[in-house]
Amino acid sequence: MILEERVAVPVSRPPIRLMVVIGSVRPGRLGLAVALWVHESVAKFGGFDVDFVDLAELDLPFMNEPKHPKHREYRHKHTIAWGERVDAADAFLFVAPEYNHSYSPALKNALDYLHHEWQGKPVGLVSYGDLAGGTRGVTALRPVLSALAMVGTESNVEIPYVARQIDDGFFEPTDRQADKLTLMLDELGRLSPALRSVRGATLLTA
Amino acid sequence: MILEERVAVPVSRPPIRLMVVIGSVRPGRLGLAVALWVHESVAKFGGFDVDFVDLAELDLPFMNEPKHPKHREYRHKHTIAWGERVDAADAFLFVAPEYNHSYSPALKNALDYLHHEWQGKPVGLVSYGDLAGGTRGVTALRPVLSALAMVGTESNVEIPYVARQIDDGFFEPTDRQADKLTLMLDELGRLSPALRSVRGATLLTA
Numbered sequence: 001m002i003l004e005e006r007v008a009v010p011v012s013r014p015p016i017r018l019m020v021v022i023g024s025v026r027p028g029r030l031g032l033a034v035a036l037w038v039h040e041s042v043a044k045f046g047g048f049d050v051d052f053v054d055l056a057e058l059d060l061p062f063m064n065e066p067k068h069p070k071h072r073e074y075r076h077k078h079t080i081a082w083g084e085r086v087d088a089a090d091a092f093l094f095v096a097p098e099y100n101h102s103y104s105p106a107l108k109n110a111l112d113y114l115h116h117e118w119q120g121k122p123v124g125l126v127s128y129g130d131l132a133g134g135t136r137g138v139t140a141l142r143p144v145l146s147a148l149a150m151v152g153t154e155s156n157v158e159i160p161y162v163a164r165q166i167d168d169g170f171f172e173p174t175d176r177q178a179d180k181l182t183l184m185l186d187e188l189g190r191l192s193p194a195l196r197s198v199r200g201a202t203l204l205t206a
Numbered sequence: 207m208i209l210e211e212r213v214a215v216p217v218s219r220p221p222i223r224l225m226v227v228i229g230s231v232r233p234g235r236l237g238l239a240v241a242l243w244v245h246e247s248v249a250k251f252g253g254f255d256v257d258f259v260d261l262a263e264l265d266l267p268f269m270n271e272p273k274h275p276k277h278r279e280y281r282h283k284h285t286i287a288w289g290e291r292v293d294a295a296d297a298f299l300f301v302a303p304e305y306n307h308s309y310s311p312a313l314k315n316a317l318d319y320l321h322h323e324w325q326g327k328p329v330g331l332v333s334y335g336d337l338a339g340g341t342r343g344v345t346a347l348r349p350v351l352s353a354l355a356m357v358g359t360e361s362n363v364e365i366p367y368v369a370r371q372i373d374d375g376f377f378e379p380t381d382r383q384a385d386k387l388t389l390m391l392d393e394l395g396r397l398s399p400a401l402r403s404v405r406g407a408t409l410l411t412a
Contacts, residue, residue, distance in 0.1 A: 028272040062312045063305070066234040099269070099318045101353040102346065105311035106268045112305045140308065140346055147307040 098137030133160035229313035304343030
């Protein structure tokens with residue numbers, strides 16, 4: 001019996017395509033400063049190709065497809081374009097505000113447009129708000145992400161009293177927030193390739 | 207000691223202004239048929255002046271006011287008009303769909319635009335969907351209604367497999383659904399005047 005020799009070989013992995021989504025479209029939104037911090041942190045972390053999606057620029061109308069997205073029969077150009085963009089992503093990071101103890105309509109609407117394109121992909125959440133740090137928005141979002149068969153990361157960033165950490169459009173994270181974001185990016189980097197084999201599996205039964 | 211004599215005097219109450227809102231704006235929405243049944247039932251019940259709000263016609267953009275609605279300093283005409291319309295209502299009835307195990311973005315967006323205009327007013331929900339009858343959308347909506355200090359009715363209508371009850375654009379209710387709607391309208395009729403005295407109370411501390 002020959003003992004196998006295990007040699008550490010440097011594996012050149014293709015970068016993971018990470019879509020960062022700003023969940024607020026409101027003028028004066030504080031999420032933009034948070035998203036810019038996230039964007040910078042992802043670049044520093046390395047290993048990701050980032051697609052930065054500003055839902056205000058994307059400007060999707062309220063879901064206006066007549067067929068359920070499970071059929072993937074899109075009538076509108078905006079849906080086809082959004083579908084292709086989400087399809088191309090391996091992982092997601094949502095910068096999520098909290099409105100009235102729940103999530104933002106713009107983020108949910110962007111999710112509702114598609115179905116298969118989200119499935120079997122990991123998602124991390126950076127939530128912000130006042131006292132609750134956007135956590136009620138995240139709690140309301142969980143069943144939605146679950147319905148779309150997305151896989152949430154264990155580490156998420158919660159930012160209470162976010163306005164106090166923003167100066168002149170720049171967000172200054174605490175060490176804990178920066179550490180949590182690093183943990184999340186690490187998880188996204190491990191979950192994304194791990195989940196690749198299950199992607200599309202439910203397409204067969206849809 | 208003189209015993210009071212209680213005499214039943216017919217009280218002429220002004221009608222309650224009930225706003226019925228269709229929570230879906232999607233082409234082909236089944237909620238329209240449900241809302242038409244609701245509208246007809248309210249007319250038969252009597253005692254309500256109905257303001258029928260089709261969010262598709264109202265066509266609010268995603269919340270684009272720079273100031274929190276608590277300040278009631280609206281910049282846009284659409285917000286001022288919506289605020290006046292909601293202000294004029296004494297009670298609400300939302301016909302609420304369920305998308306991805308939660309509420310519709312259009313309904314939440316219409317709620318997010320305002321604050322004081324909703325407070326201390328009763329709201330009943332007619333939810334519809336497939337297996338779950340839209341109940342997960344209602345469950346997600348509850349904390350939102352609570353954050354807006356609205357008062358939910360005990361009786362609500364839940365409609366599972368709604369498509370089976372719609373024929374040629376007309377919704378055919380079961381006896382149970384019709385009874386529940388009657389109970390809800392009765393509650394709205396009693397809650398609305400009862401709550402009148404607390405309306406505006408929290409304005410002082412906002």
